[in-house]
Amino acid sequence: MTLPPVPAPFNRPIAPPAPAGYLSPMPAEHFSHIRTWVFDLDNTLYPPRMRRFDQIEVRMTNGVMTALNVDRAHADHLRATYWKRYGTTLAGLMAEHRIDPDAYLADVHNIDFSVLSPDPVLARRIAALPGRRIVYTNADAPYAHRVLAARGLTGLFDAVYGVEHARYRPKPERAAFETVFALDNLDPTTAAMFEDDARNLAAPHAMGMKTVHIAPEPEPADHIHHHAEDLSDFLSRLTGDD
Numbered sequence: 001m002t003l004p005p006v007p008a009p010f011n012r013p014i015a016p017p018a019p020a021g022y023l024s025p026m027p028a029e030h031f032s033h034i035r036t037w038v039f040d041l042d043n044t045l046y047p048p049r050m051r052r053f054d055q056i057e058v059r060m061t062n063g064v065m066t067a068l069n070v071d072r073a074h075a076d077h078l079r080a081t082y083w084k085r086y087g088t089t090l091a092g093l094m095a096e097h098r099i100d101p102d103a104y105l106a107d108v109h110n111i112d113f114s115v116l117s118p119d120p121v122l123a124r125r126i127a128a129l130p131g132r133r134i135v136y137t138n139a140d141a142p143y144a145h146r147v148l149a150a151r152g153l154t155g156l157f158d159a160v161y162g163v164e165h166a167r168y169r170p171k172p173e174r175a176a177f178e179t180v181f182a183l184d185n186l187d188p189t190t191a192a193m194f195e196d197d198a199r200n201l202a203a204p205h206a207m208g209m210k211t212v213h214i215a216p217e218p219e220p221a222d223h224i225h226h227h228a229e230d231l232s233d234f235l236s237r238l239t240g241d242d
């Protein structure tokens with residue numbers, strides 16, 4: 001007896017097993033249904049090696065020291081506590097000390113952008129993504145626009161959302177995502193999220209989004225579909241742009 005030929009796509013060679021919790025290393029087929037591409041900003045649209053976030057870390061500690069009149073060690077301790085308990089330093093300052101978010105955000109993000117350089121290859125790869133492209137950051141939108149300008153990414157995004165659009169609730173809270181996605185009219189089941197903080201992919205995954213963790217080290221988890229060290233490399237595999 002002769003068996004009929006195995007139809008494509010089931011006749012491909014079997015790939016080596018992916019790490020637990022991840023889909024196959026060839027991502028394009030998992031993204032064919034995506035109509036909206038959501039990008040975090042800091043340490044996602046530029047790599048952490050640019051160390052721009054270091055400046056913000058210092059300014060956040062200084063901001064806590066000034067606002068609460070505490071020393072540096074105490075301020076660092078509070079920041080770590082608030083980050084764990086509330087998602088961000090700002091959310092903790094607002095919840096426990098009624099800090100004015102706009103003054104805090106303006107001070108923290110008043111930093112030197114010269115360490116960021118334009119990335120024309122990344123710009124080309126983002127531009128090649130079909131559908132709607134948006135930025136959603138726990139920083140504020142005016143700051144996000146400055147980062148995008150420094151990276152040569154201005155004009156590539158249909159919308160830029162900051163923590164002010166989520167009524168100052170931060171990622172990873174699901175309510176924050178829901179507020180921003182409602183503003184954008186976004187359908188999570190046809191959207192993908194790119195983010196360096198693995199915590200911030202849990203709610204998007206639960207809402208039906210495709211999740212991509214962009215970070216030097218993988219953190220395998222059920223709510224992370226893909227990991228990539230470098231956003232630009234990952235997008236090149238999606239768009240076929242080498």
Ligand SMILES: [Mg+2]
Binds near residue numbers: 195
């Ligand atoms: Mg980030």
